[in-house]
Amino acid sequence: MSSSSGPAAAAAAAAAADSHRKKRRKIEADDAEETSRGRKTAGAGVGETTWRSLPQQRLYYTRLVEALSRSRRSSSASSAEAQDAAAASASASASSPPSSGAGEVRGIADRVLATAAKGRSRWSRAILASRLRMSRLGKHHKKARAPTGRGPLKKKPPPQPALEGGARKRRLPAVERRVKVLGRLVPGCRGISMSSVLEETSDYIAALEMQVRAMTVLTQLLSGAQQQLPPTTTTTTSGGQIGSGSGSGSG
């Protein structure tokens, strides 16, 4: 009973205002769902999330689609007003999509990905924290930079480990340097220990791969649907296409 009301509760909570409080409720609903599915991730460490599992992929895909359609609904309402203003000023053409569209999608995809991590990894917390900071400041146009984990840069002096041999001395800086570069790529991993960076990287890579897979599937589905549907407004023709579209899609 709780599992059947879980998705409904999550959807109802998602339909509410787009706040981070809502995300917490979703996370709890997810936990209830996945615990009933027998999730083995009882620990709270990095690397406990199985990004490669099919349920995880499906869950991310569903959440991504929900988030994208929510943003389309809210943006279409506001874009109608924007288009009126643009037509009046004749500055922006209504046919061209807004330049921040791709950044928006990227931001949504990253947010949903970070939420799926359930706070177990540093990079996911950094993504959500930087987005919270961005929205609080009201600078939505800076979302492109947000996922890179901007934040207070800690000027940590390079560690001086006890050097044991001449060969080690040469190898150390190279490896450490590369780990530092890696730490800059993974959100929220600047100035942390090497082992943490490597841990976070493993988790981050697996999550990114899942993100790419889900978005690829979504893109193919949308572009395939567009090709199949005729560009007409008559519902009868579209209804006929649905039958063939869904039939071939579900096969």
Add this chain to the structure above:
Amino acid sequence: MSTRRASRSSQPSSVAGMSDEQISDLLSKLRQLIPQLRTNHTDKVSASKLLQETCNYIRSLHREVDDLSDQLSQLLASTDRDSDQAAIIRSLLL
């Protein structure tokens, strides 16, 4: 969240508070994730090269996500013009 770190032993180490074994442990785990380096288990890939490949891989993944976001935003934007299409596509997805 740092329970796993508590189990790390405090051996005298040469690299930033970690023993070589732990480093190679993490690096081998990382190596399995990088598609290019997964296949040749016989070759000993140096840590530096592995980390470099990791950075490149993450950058390429970022680029892929950006490209896909671009495509998705265009696809989603183009369906808005026809409200019937948008409704149909949404019903196909959800």
